[in-house]
Amino acid sequence: MTFDVALQHPRPFAPAAAAFPPGxxxxxxxxxxxxxxxxxxxxxxxxxxxxxxxxxxxxxxxxxxxxxxxxxxxxxxxxxxxxxxxxxxxxxxxxxxxxxxxxxxxxxxxxxxxxxxxxxxxxxxxxxxxxxxxxxxxxxxxxxxxxxxxxxxxxxxxxxxxxxxxxxxxxxxxxxxxxxxxxxxxxxxxxxxxxxxxxxxxxxxxxxxxxxxxxIRFGSFEHWFHRNNEGNLRILADYVIDRFYPALRDEDNPYAALLEEVTRRTARMIAHWQSVGFMHGVMNTDNMSILGQTLDYGPFGFMEAFNAQHICNHSDHQGRYSYAMQPQIGHWNCYALAQALVPLIGEVEETQAALDVYQGEFATTVDRLLHAKLGLNQLPEQADADRALLDSLFGILQANHADFTLFFRRLSGLQAGSNAGDEPLRDLFIDRPAFDAWAQQYRTRLLLEGSVDAERKAAMNAVNPKYVLRNYLAQGAIDKAQQKDFSEVARLLQVLQSPFDEQPENEQYAALPPDWAAELEVSCSS
Structure with missing residues (x-):
C-alpha cells in the first residue's frame, strides 16, 4: 500500500571536507x-x-x-x-x-x-x-x-x-x-x-x-558530528532539550529521549503529509526540523491525479523524494540524525531503540488518519479487512488517476444504504465498475458499524479539505503579482485559511486543474 514504510538502514557516512576553511x-x-x-x-x-x-x-x-x-x-x-x-x-x-x-x-x-x-x-x-x-x-x-x-x-x-x-x-x-x-x-x-x-x-x-x-534542523547536529566536535554537539543538544523539550531532562538518557521524540514527531508529520497528498520535494537532512515541523517550502506540491510515484520536484531525476518514498526517506533522515547523536547517547543499542519507534508511530498515525478520512471507526476485529479495503481503494485511485483531494471530499456524500448520490464520485473514475465494486465493499463496512450518513459527512468534511494549494492556483496568484496586482494572493490566502469550509462563493478554487496545469514544473532553482 502507498502508506507502507519500506525501511532500509543507511550505510555509515564518511565525513567530508568542510566547504569553508577552519576559522x-x-x-x-x-x-x-x-x-x-x-x-x-x-x-x-x-x-x-x-x-x-x-x-x-x-x-x-x-x-x-x-x-x-x-x-x-x-x-x-x-x-x-x-x-x-x-x-x-x-x-x-x-x-x-x-x-x-x-x-x-x-x-x-x-x-x-x-x-x-x-x-x-x-x-x-x-x-x-x-x-x-x-x-x-x-x-x-x-x-x-x-x-x-x-x-x-x-x-x-x-x-x-x-x-x-x-x-x-x-x-x-x-x-x-x-x-x-x-x-x-x-x-x-x-x-x-x-x-x-x-x-x-x-x-x-x-x-x-x-x-x-x-x-534548528537535523543538519545542525550533523555539522558538529562530521567535524568531530563533541563539545559543540553537546551544547546544541542541551540547548534544544532545555528550550524545547524540558521534560526530557529528567530521563535517564536525555539525548536518547531527544532522538526518540524527534523520530516520533517526524513520523507523525510525514503521516499527515501522506494523508492530504502533500509532497515536500526536497527532504534533505538540512530541511528536516528538530521539532518535526514542515520546513523549507521549495518545489512542493499537492497530489492531484493520484500517482504514488509522482515527483513534484523537477530537479529530482531519480525520484528519491516521490510521494511514495516520503515515509522511507523520513526514516532514513532520522538515521542520519541518530548517527550524529551517537557520541552523546553513548550506546548503539539505545540509539537503535530510539529509532525503532518510527515505523510503529507512522503506521498508527496513518491508520488513524485514513480511518477518519473514510469516516470509519477503528474496530480491532476489522483491522485486516480495513487494510484490504484501503489497499483496494489506493489501487483504483492509482489505476484511474483520480483526483486525490476531490475524491475524499466527495466521498463524504456517499450514502450507506443507496448509490443514488454516487455520480460526483463515479465521474472521477475511467473504470466506473471498479469504483462501484469498491463502493459496495465500503457500504458494507459502513453498515457493519451502523454509520449515520449525516454524522459521518460532517466528521469527514472536518478532516478532508475542499481547498488545497494546487500548483495552478499558486501560479495564477503569481502571474497577477508579477503585474503588481496582489489581490489574488490575498484572496487565495483567505480561501486556504478555511480549507474545510464549503465556501460556495469560492467554488472555483476547488475545481479540477485545467489542462495547462499539467505543464507546470517546479524545481530547486528559485
Missing part, C-alpha cells in the same frame, strides 16, 4: 554592508539562539531591498506576534523586506551541514536566511527569520536573494498547511521589489518572513 566562520563578516538598527517596529525581540557560542552562526546585517512593497501578510500570523495587520506602514514594510532592522534584533545566519539527495554535502548554512530573534507568544517563543535578505558566508556562490514566485508559494503554503492542522513553520509576510534577480530568466526579488519556535 572561516569566526572571521567571516559582512559588517560593511548597508543597514543599521532603527526603531521601525517595536518588536519585543529576544535572541535565544544568538546566546549560543559564535561557532554556531555569523552576525551580519541584511542587504536592503530597494523600494520594497507589501505583497501579502497573514493576519493570524501577525496577530500571534502582536502586530496589527491593518496598521502596516512604510516603516513596517521596510522591516518586513529586511531594509530596516528592529532595534532589539541581532541578525545572525546559522551554520549547518547535511545530506542532499542522499549524498553528504558538507557545510551548508543559511545562504539566504537571517534570524532576527524570537518573540514571546501565546504559543511560546516564535523566531522570526528573513528569507531572501541578502548574501551570507554560507551563500555558496549564490546571491542570497529569493524570487517573487517562490516567495509567494512558500507564504501561501506555510499558512495553508497550518490551517490543515499539519505541523509547520509559519509565514508572516512577503515583501517584493523591482530589483532583478538572475535565475533561468531575470525575475524580481522578494523577502519572506518565516516564523517557527526554532529553525
Amino acid at each position: 572561516a566562520l569566526k572571521s567571516a563578516s559582512l559588517r560593511n554592508q548597508p543597514g543599521k538598527a532603527i526603531a521601525a517596529i517595536a518588536l519585543p525581540l529576544e535572541n535565544s539562539f544568538a546566546s549560543l557560542p559564535p561557532d554556531f552562526y555569523t552576525r551580519l546585517m541584511p542587504t536592503p531591498l530597494p523600494a520594497p512593497y507589501l505583497v501579502g501578510i497573514s493576519a493570524p500570523a501577525a496577530r500571534l506576534i502582536g502586530l496589527d495587520p491593518a496598521q502596516v506602514d512604510d516603516d513596517t514594510v521596510a522591516v518586513l523586506a529586511g531594509s530596516r532592522v528592529p532595534e532589539r534584533a541581532q541578525p545572525v545566519a546559522a551554520v549547518y551541514s547535511g545530506h542532499q539527495f542522499g549524498v553528504w554535502a558538507g557545510q551548508l548554512g543559511d545562504g539566504r536566511a537571517m534570524l532576527l530573534g524570537d518573540v514571546a507568544t501565546a504559543e511560546g517563543p516564535m523566531e522570526l527569520q528573513w528569507k531572501g535578505a541578502g548574501m551570507t558566508p554560507y551563500s555558496r556562490m549564490g546571491d542570497g536573494r529569493a524570487v517573487l514566485r517562490s516567495s509567494i508559494r512558500e507564504f501561501l503554503c506555510s499558512e495553508a498547511m497550518h490551517a490543515l492542522g499539519i505541523p509547520t513553520t509559519r509565514a508572516l509576510s512577503v515583501a517584493g521589489s523591482d530589483q532583478g534577480v538572475v535565475r533561468e530568466t531575470i525575475e524580481t526579488a522578494a523577502v519572506v518572513i518565516r516564523m517557527a519556535p526554532t529553525f
Whole structure:
C-alpha cells in the first residue's frame, strides 16, 4: 500500500571536507554592508539562539531591498506576534523586506551541514536566511527569520536573494498547511521589489518572513558530528532539550529521549503529509526540523491525479523524494540524525531503540488518519479487512488517476444504504465498475458499524479539505503579482485559511486543474 514504510538502514557516512576553511566562520563578516538598527517596529525581540557560542552562526546585517512593497501578510500570523495587520506602514514594510532592522534584533545566519539527495554535502548554512530573534507568544517563543535578505558566508556562490514566485508559494503554503492542522513553520509576510534577480530568466526579488519556535534542523547536529566536535554537539543538544523539550531532562538518557521524540514527531508529520497528498520535494537532512515541523517550502506540491510515484520536484531525476518514498526517506533522515547523536547517547543499542519507534508511530498515525478520512471507526476485529479495503481503494485511485483531494471530499456524500448520490464520485473514475465494486465493499463496512450518513459527512468534511494549494492556483496568484496586482494572493490566502469550509462563493478554487496545469514544473532553482 502507498502508506507502507519500506525501511532500509543507511550505510555509515564518511565525513567530508568542510566547504569553508577552519576559522572561516569566526572571521567571516559582512559588517560593511548597508543597514543599521532603527526603531521601525517595536518588536519585543529576544535572541535565544544568538546566546549560543559564535561557532554556531555569523552576525551580519541584511542587504536592503530597494523600494520594497507589501505583497501579502497573514493576519493570524501577525496577530500571534502582536502586530496589527491593518496598521502596516512604510516603516513596517521596510522591516518586513529586511531594509530596516528592529532595534532589539541581532541578525545572525546559522551554520549547518547535511545530506542532499542522499549524498553528504558538507557545510551548508543559511545562504539566504537571517534570524532576527524570537518573540514571546501565546504559543511560546516564535523566531522570526528573513528569507531572501541578502548574501551570507554560507551563500555558496549564490546571491542570497529569493524570487517573487517562490516567495509567494512558500507564504501561501506555510499558512495553508497550518490551517490543515499539519505541523509547520509559519509565514508572516512577503515583501517584493523591482530589483532583478538572475535565475533561468531575470525575475524580481522578494523577502519572506518565516516564523517557527526554532529553525534548528537535523543538519545542525550533523555539522558538529562530521567535524568531530563533541563539545559543540553537546551544547546544541542541551540547548534544544532545555528550550524545547524540558521534560526530557529528567530521563535517564536525555539525548536518547531527544532522538526518540524527534523520530516520533517526524513520523507523525510525514503521516499527515501522506494523508492530504502533500509532497515536500526536497527532504534533505538540512530541511528536516528538530521539532518535526514542515520546513523549507521549495518545489512542493499537492497530489492531484493520484500517482504514488509522482515527483513534484523537477530537479529530482531519480525520484528519491516521490510521494511514495516520503515515509522511507523520513526514516532514513532520522538515521542520519541518530548517527550524529551517537557520541552523546553513548550506546548503539539505545540509539537503535530510539529509532525503532518510527515505523510503529507512522503506521498508527496513518491508520488513524485514513480511518477518519473514510469516516470509519477503528474496530480491532476489522483491522485486516480495513487494510484490504484501503489497499483496494489506493489501487483504483492509482489505476484511474483520480483526483486525490476531490475524491475524499466527495466521498463524504456517499450514502450507506443507496448509490443514488454516487455520480460526483463515479465521474472521477475511467473504470466506473471498479469504483462501484469498491463502493459496495465500503457500504458494507459502513453498515457493519451502523454509520449515520449525516454524522459521518460532517466528521469527514472536518478532516478532508475542499481547498488545497494546487500548483495552478499558486501560479495564477503569481502571474497577477508579477503585474503588481496582489489581490489574488490575498484572496487565495483567505480561501486556504478555511480549507474545510464549503465556501460556495469560492467554488472555483476547488475545481479540477485545467489542462495547462499539467505543464507546470517546479524545481530547486528559485
